[in-house]
Amino acid sequence: MNKLKLVMIGNGMAGVRTIEELLKIAPGLYDITVFGAEAHPNYNRILLSPVLAGEQTVQDIVLNSWEWYEENGITLHAGKKVVDVDRVRRIVRAEDGTEAAYDRLLMCTGSTPFMLPVPGKDLKGVIAYRDIADTDYMIEAARTHRHAVVIGGGLLGLEAANGLMLRGMKVTVVHVMPWLMERQLDDVAGKLLQGSLEERGLNFMIGAQTQELVDNGEGQVGAIRFKDGTELPADLVVMAVGIRPNIGLAQQIHLHCERGIVVDDTMQTVTDARIYSVGECAQHRGVAYGLVAPLFEQAQVAANHLAQMGIGRYAGSQTSTKLKVTGIDLFSAGEFMGGEGCEEIVMSDPVEGVYKKLVIKDGKLVGACLYGDTADGSWYFKLLRERSDVSGIRDELMFGGPHD
Numbered sequence: 001m002n003k004l005k006l007v008m009i010g011n012g013m014a015g016v017r018t019i020e021e022l023l024k025i026a027p028g029l030y031d032i033t034v035f036g037a038e039a040h041p042n043y044n045r046i047l048l049s050p051v052l053a054g055e056q057t058v059q060d061i062v063l064n065s066w067e068w069y070e071e072n073g074i075t076l077h078a079g080k081k082v083v084d085v086d087r088v089r090r091i092v093r094a095e096d097g098t099e100a101a102y103d104r105l106l107m108c109t110g111s112t113p114f115m116l117p118v119p120g121k122d123l124k125g126v127i128a129y130r131d132i133a134d135t136d137y138m139i140e141a142a143r144t145h146r147h148a149v150v151i152g153g154g155l156l157g158l159e160a161a162n163g164l165m166l167r168g169m170k171v172t173v174v175h176v177m178p179w180l181m182e183r184q185l186d187d188v189a190g191k192l193l194q195g196s197l198e199e200r201g202l203n204f205m206i207g208a209q210t211q212e213l214v215d216n217g218e219g220q221v222g223a224i225r226f227k228d229g230t231e232l233p234a235d236l237v238v239m240a241v242g243i244r245p246n247i248g249l250a251q252q253i254h255l256h257c258e259r260g261i262v263v264d265d266t267m268q269t270v271t272d273a274r275i276y277s278v279g280e281c282a283q284h285r286g287v288a289y290g291l292v293a294p295l296f297e298q299a300q301v302a303a304n305h306l307a308q309m310g311i312g313r314y315a316g317s318q319t320s321t322k323l324k325v326t327g328i329d330l331f332s333a334g335e336f337m338g339g340e341g342c343e344e345i346v347m348s349d350p351v352e353g354v355y356k357k358l359v360i361k362d363g364k365l366v367g368a369c370l371y372g373d374t375a376d377g378s379w380y381f382k383l384l385r386e387r388s389d390v391s392g393i394r395d396e397l398m399f400g401g402p403h404d
C-alpha cells in the first residue's frame, strides 16, 4: 500500500519535535521528507549561547543525529532551502531543483532576526545571532578582533555579550530602553542584572540610540555612531533587536499571514487543509511565540492531527523566561509589571542581591519576577498556569512552595 507523503519545510526545533511526536503515535503512516536550509541535523538552538560561551560544543547540542533520520526512514535534504510550493500539484521545490511531492505539508520556517535599518547594516562584521553559522562567526571574530558591540539588551543580546566577553572581547551592550530585558523584568530587577553584568566586565550604554555603523575604509565595520554624535570602536556588531516570523515563502504561496502564518487550534493553516504550521513562524489566536515551550505544545497537537486522531486542541500558552548566563539567576513570567487591579508583594535584599516580586489579581497569581533566587520559579509558574486561587496562602507565598 502506498503510504501518505509528509513533507516538512524547516529542520528546526518545533518541526522535528512534531515528527518525533508523530513517530510515537503513528509510526509508518507517512513517508517523511525534510528540507532544512541549514547544513546541519536538528540541534538545540537554545544552547548556542553555552556554545558561544565555550561551555559546550556544536556536537554536544545536536538533538537528532544524521543516523536518527536514517533509522526512522526520513529523507533529509540538509542545506536545501525551499523556494517554491505548487499547491495545486502538491510539490515542494528547493533552490537546487530538488522536488518532493506531498499529501500533507508542515511549514516550520522559524523566525528571521530583525536588522535595524541604519546605514552600515550591510557592512562585513555586522551580524544577527540565530544559528550555528552566526555562532561560528562570533567565535572567529573573538579570536581576531577586540571590540564588540551588541545592540539590544534582551535575553539574546545579553547571552551574546556574555559569550563574547568570555572569549576575550571588550563588549558594550547598547540598549535603547531604560533598563535591560524590559519585556521580562521590572526596573529594579533590570538594574540589579546590569550591576551583576558590569561586575563581570560588560559595559552598557542604556538609552543610547544608534545612528550609523561606520565603515573602517575596507567595507568592514569599524565603529558605531550614536544620535548624539559620540562613537565607539566596533569590529563586530551583533544585532539582537528582535525577531520576525519567517513567512516569506508562505506569503509567496498565498497562505493567509498576518504577523505569522495563521493557524487554527489544530495547527492547520486557515488557507489550505493540507498544510499545517508550527513554531515561531505560526500565528495562533493572534500570537506568534518566540520561546520553545509553547512550540513543543503546538508540535504535540499538530502530530495528533497529522496522525489522523483529530482530538488535540492547542489553546495558547503562558510563557516564562530564564537567562542562560552562568551564575545569574533570573526568572520571569506573566504580568510581572502589575497594573490596575493588581497587588504586588515585594521582597528586596540588596546586600544579597535578591529581589522578588509577585503580582496578584482577583486572588490569583498573575505574574512573578525573581532575581538572585529563582528556586521557587517553577512553583510560581505552576500556580500561574493553573490559575490557582492563592488567597489562602497569600501570607506564605513569598516563602516559596513545598520544600523537602
Ligand SMILES: Cc1cc2nc3c(=O)[nH]c(=O)nc-3n(C[C@H](O)[C@H](O)[C@H](O)COP(=O)(O)OP(=O)(O)OC[C@H]3O[C@@H](n4cnc5c(N)ncnc54)[C@H](O)[C@@H]3O)c2cc1C
Pocket (backbone or CB within 6 Å): 009, 010, 011, 012, 013, 014, 015, 035, 036, 037, 038, 045, 046, 047, 048, 049, 080, 081, 082, 083, 108, 109, 110, 111, 129, 130, 131, 156, 159, 246, 249, 278, 279, 280, 281, 289, 290, 291, 292, 293, 295, 322, 324
Ligand atoms: C541564541 C539563542 C538562544 C535562545 N535561548 C532560548 C531560551 O533560553 N529559551 C527558549 O525558550 N528559547 C530560546 N531561543 C529561541 C528558540 O531557539 C526558538 O524559539 C526555537 O528554536 C524556534 O523553533 P522553530 O522550529 O520555530 O525555528 P528554528 O529552530 O529557527 O527552525 C527553523 C528552521 O527552518 C529553516 N528554514 C527556514 N526557511 C526555510 C526554507 N525555505 N527551506 C528550508 N528550511 C528553512 C531555518 O534555517 C531553521 O533551521 C533561543 C534562540 C537563540 C537563537
